[in-house]
Amino acid sequence: MLIELLTRLRFLIARKTHREVDEELQFHLEQQTEANIAAGMPPQEARRQAIIAFGGVEHAREECREQRPGYFVETLLQDVRYAMRGFRRNPVFTITVVLTLMLGIGATTAVFSVVDRILFRSLPYAHADRLVSLGMVQSLETQEFVMGGFYYDWRANQKPFEALTSEGATTPECDLTERNPAQLSCASVEGNFLATLGVSPVLGRDFLPEEVHPNGPKVALISYGLWLSHYDQDPGILNKTIEIDGSPIRVVGVLPKEFEMPRLQAANVLLPMAVDETADRSANSGFGQPRRAFARLKPGVSIEQAQAELQPLFQDVQKLIPKDIRYDFHLKVRSLRDRQMQDVHLTAWVLLGAVLAVLLIACANVASLLMARGAVRGRELAVRSALGASPIRLARQALTEALLLSLVGAAAGCALAEGLLRLFIAIAPAGIPFLDKAQLDLRIICFTVIVSIVCGTLFGLAPASQKPAAPMLTGRFFTAATHAAVRQWLVVGQIAASLVLLVGAMLLLRSFSNLQNQQLGMRADNTLTVSITLGGHNYPTAERMMVFFQQLQHRLQFGPGVSLVALSDSLPPADNHNSARYSSIIVSGRPPLTEGSGGLVTYRLVSPEYFRALNIRLVQGEGFSEEQLTSTDRFVVLSQQLATRLFPERSPVGERLRFGAEDPNAPRFTIVGVAANVKNGGLTGEEEPEYYLLKRNRAEDWEGRGVWGRTSVIVVQTSLPPDTMSRWIRSQVATLDPTLPVDIATLRQRVNKLADQPRFETALVGLFAGTGLILAIIGLYGVISFLVTQRTQEIGVRIALGASRGNVLRLVMGKSLRLIVWGTLIGLLSALAVSRVLSSLLFSIGPHDPATFAFVTLLLVLVALAATLIPARSATRVDPIVALRCD
Amino acid sequence: MAPTTDLLQGTLDLLILKTLALESMHGWGIALRIQQISKDALQIGQGSLYPALHRLEYKGWIRADWGASENNRRAKFYSLTRTGKKQLEAELADWDRLTAAIALVLKQV
Secondary structure, eight states: OHHHHHHHHHHHHSOOOHHHHHHHHHHHHHHHHHHHHHTTOOHHHHHHHHHHHHOOHHHHHHHHHHTSTTHHHHHHHHHHHHHHHHHHHOHHHHHHHHHHHHHHHHHHHHHHHHHIIIIIOOOSSTTGGGEEEEEEEETTEEEEEEEHHHHHHHHHHOOSEEEEEEEESSOOEEEEOSSSOEEEEEEEEOTTHHHHHTOOOSEEOOOOGGGGSTTSOOEEEEOHHHHHHHHTTOGGGTTOEEEETTEEEEEEEEOOTTOOOTTOOOOSEEEEOOOOHHHHHHTTTTTOOEEEEEEEEOTTOOHHHHHHHHHHHHHHHHTTSOHHHHTTOEEEEEEHHHHHHTTHHHHHHHHHHHHHHHHHHHHHHHHHHHHHHHHHTHHHHHHHHHTTOOHHHHHHHHHHHHHHHHHHHHHHHHHHHHHHHHHHHHHOOTTSTTGGGOOOOHHHHHHHHHHHHHHHHHHHHHHHHSOOOGGGGGTOOOTHHHHHHHHHHHHHHHHHHHHHHHHHHHHHHHHHHHHHHSOOSSOOTTEEEEEEEOOTTTOOSHHHHHHHHHHHHHHHHTSTTEEEEEEESOOTTSSOSEEEEGGGEEETTSOOOOTTOSOEEEEEEEOTTHHHHTTOOEEEEOOOOTGGGGOSSEEEEEEHHHHHHHOSSSOOTTOEEEEOSSOTTSOOEEEEEEEOOOOOSTTTSOOOOEEEEEOOSSGGGGSOOSGGGGEEEEEEEESSOHHHHHHHHHHHHHHHOTTOOEEEEEHHHHHHHHTHHHHHHHHHHHHHHHHHHHHHHHHHHHHHHHHHHHTHHHHHHHHHTTOOHHHHHHHHHHHHHHHHHHHHHHHHHHHHHHGGGGGGGOSSSOTTOHHHHHHHHHHHHHHHHHHHHHHHHHHHTOOHHHHHHOO | OOOOOOOOTTHHHHHHHHHHHHSOEEHHHHHHHHHHHTTTOOOOOHHHHHHHHHHHHHHTSEEEEEEEOTTSOEEEEEEEOHHHHHHHHHHHHHHHHHHHHHHHHHHHO
C-alpha cells in the first residue's frame, strides 16, 4: 500500500513526457511492421497491417495519459477553469443563481436553527422523551397542578410512571442574607426530584431521605450560576453553611451548568420540600398546598395510556371538589416539552412551512435557470460531443458547474444565515424560549447545502445527459420544447407558492395592525411603571410591605417633574392579574347567582389615584377618595361591563357586594363608581369584566392575595425623560432597600412587549413572502425572456408578414398570462386550504379574509405582468431582417 | 485462425504479470508472448496493452527501464517489482479459487 502510494507520488512529481509514450508506441509499431515484412508482406502493407492490429493509436495514447496519477484532478481543474470562463461570460446568469441560492440557503438555515432549538432541542434530562407534566387544570389555572390533599394518594397508587415527583407551585423570592446580600429564587422540591428528571449534581450529592423530613437537617443545592457569581466556583462551598432568609443552610451540592427547572423558571437554590404529609393533607381547608407534578413514564407507556390509567384516581379527586365547579376541572398529562413550549409550536411550524416554501421556490429557480442554460448550450454540447468528448465527460463538466454554483451560493447563504439569525434574536420576543441560544448548526447548513446541490445537480445534469442530436450542430433549437414545458410548470409552482406566502404574510400584517391600533381604554404615554416584589424574609408581615410601599410612594410623589403617583398590584392590558369567579360576587339583598356560570372576573387592588394615572374615565360615581384610605369601610369600583351585567336596569353606585358564596359573614363592599372598560385580557384576549378594590392604609388590604400578593406596581406620571426618571427612581428604591431588584419600564414599553410575538411572526413571514415573491418574479422573467429569445426568428417572420406590435405583444403576454393565471389559481386554492392553520395567530381578522386574498392576488398578477413586460417589449422591437439573417 | 476469446475483465493484468515473471520484456514482446503461448486463442488488442502497462507501473507492480532491443533499438523494458511478485501470487491464488468455483458450479448444474 505504502509502496503504491510512494510510486504514485513519484510519478506525480516526475511525470512521463508525451515523447516517452510516443516513442514506446512507435517502437511497437515498427517491431510489428518488421515482423510483418519478415512474414513476406510488402513494406507498405506491413505497416498498414501493424496499425490495424494495434487499433487506434491516438486512443491508446489518450488512455495511457488517463492512467496517470493526478489525471482526475487535472480534468477537474480543467472543468473548473472552463466553468469559470462560462460564468464570466454570462454574469447575469451566475449572479442570479448565486443570489437565489444565497436567499434560499440563508433563510432556510437561519429559520431551521431557530426552530431546531424550539421543536427539537434536547432537554437537559436523561431520556427526556419519557418525562411528562401532569395534574388538573381549570379555567382559573390552565397550567396543570396537583394539591397536597390528593397528591400522596396519586403517588402511592399510580401505575403508569416509574417515578412521580413534584415541586412547590410557586418559586418564591428568598434573600441571601450574607455579607453580599441578594434576592434569589428558592424552589422547594421533593426528595426524588432530581432522580426523576435524571439529573445528578456536578459537585456534591442529591438530597438524602432524612433531609426531606420536616425536622431534618437544613440543606440546599445551589445553581451553577449562583456558585459562579457568589462563590467563585470554589469547591469548598460543599458542606459550607450559607444564610438564606436569616437561617443557616448547609450546601450539599451544585447543580449542573445546563440544569433548568422543568417549568423553566429561574431558581438559584433548591430546598427539599420538607412537609409533614398529614399536615399537608389537611392544610388549605382539606385540599392541601398546590404543587406542580412531573413524572417519568415507564418504558413503552404512552401519554394517552398514562392519562387513561390516571382517570380513576382523578375521579376520586373530583368528589372533593364542590359540585358547582366540578365540571370545570380536567385531568391533563402532556410531555414536558409541550409544557415548556406551550403554543410556540404553532409559530415554529408556520415559520418552517414558510421557509420550506421559499426553499422550493429557490430550487425551482435554480433548476429553471440551469435548464435554460442547458438548452442554449445544446449546440456547444453537440460540438464537444462530435469532437470526441464522452457522455461521462460532458456530465462531469455539467456537474462541476452545478457544484461550483452550489458551493458559492452555500457560502453566501451561510453568511446571510448568520446575519438573519442575529436579526431574529434582536427582534424576537422574550416569550420564545432559548432563541437567544440559537446558533448556526452544522447539520442544518449541511442539510440546506445538500438540498441545493441535489437540485442543482439534478437539473444541471438533465440537459447534459441527453445525447446531443446531430441537428443541434446547425444551431437551430429543436429539442428545448420538453424542457420549456417543465420550466413553465416550475414557474406556475413558484407563483402558487409565493401567493400562499403572500397571503399568510398579509393576514399576519393586517392582524398585527389591528392589534396595534386597538383601543386600550387607558393612557400608555408619559407613564412610567415600577414593579417591585418583596421577599418574605425581609418583609414577613403585610404591615412591613405596606410601610415600604407607602414610604416609596411618598418619596416618588415629591420627585422632579412628577405629577401623579398611583399604586396597583397589576396593570392592564397584560393578562397576569388576579381573577375570581363571576358567581362568587353576591349583591346584598339578592340570592346568589346560578352556580358555575358566568366565567371569570378580573380584579385589582389599587390606590385612589389609579384611574387618573391611567386616564381611565369614571362613568358613574366619584371613585375612591383619599379619606377612604383610612376608613374601616370597604369600597369597590366596577368596570362598565361588570356593572351592566350585575345591574342591567339601574345605577350600581351605593349598592353593596360581598365576595365568596360560602361565607355569609364576608365583609361587604360599597360600590362607589363605575369605570370605563379597559383592555385586560392581553392584547389578543377577550375583555373581561373587572372590579377594583381600594388598597387602604390598613395591613389587612396588604395581605398576600393570590400570586401577585407580594408585588406592587407604582405608576408615575412625569414630564422628565424616562431614562433620567428611572435612574432617579432606582436611587430612591436603593435608599430604602439596596437588595431589591426593580423592574422599570414605560407603560408603552410594557404594551409593546405584549405585541412582540405577533411582530416577530409578521416580520419573519413577511420577509419570506418578499423573498419568495422576488424569486418567483425572477423565475417568471427568466422563462418569458428565454421564450422570446428562442422565438426571435419566428417573431421576425411574423413581423415580416405584417404582424403589428400589438399582435406580438399579445403573443408573448398571452403565454405569460396563462402561466400567471394557472399559478394564481393553484396558489389561491392552496392558500385557502393552508391559511386556516394561521387562524389562532390572527387577531380580529378571518383566515379567509376576502380583502386580503383579493389584494394579494392583484398585487401578484400586477408584479408578474410587469416582469413579463420587459421581454415582451423587446419582442416587439425585433428587427425582422436581423432575425431572419441570423443562423 | 482459432476462435478468439474476449478477455475477462481484469485478467489482462494477471497475464501481463505472469508473462513478466519469467524475464523483463518490452511491450511488443509481451503482446507477442501472450498470443503465442495461448496459441492465438487470446487475441489482446495491442492498443489496450499499453494503458494496462502504465497502470501497473503507476501502481508500482512493474517497473520500466530503457534498454536495447534484440535489433539494438532503444526500447522500454518492463520487469516485475517485489510488490508485483507478491501481487502475482495473490492474483494467481484468486484465479485458482475463481476457476475452481466456476468449474464446480458448471459440473453440478
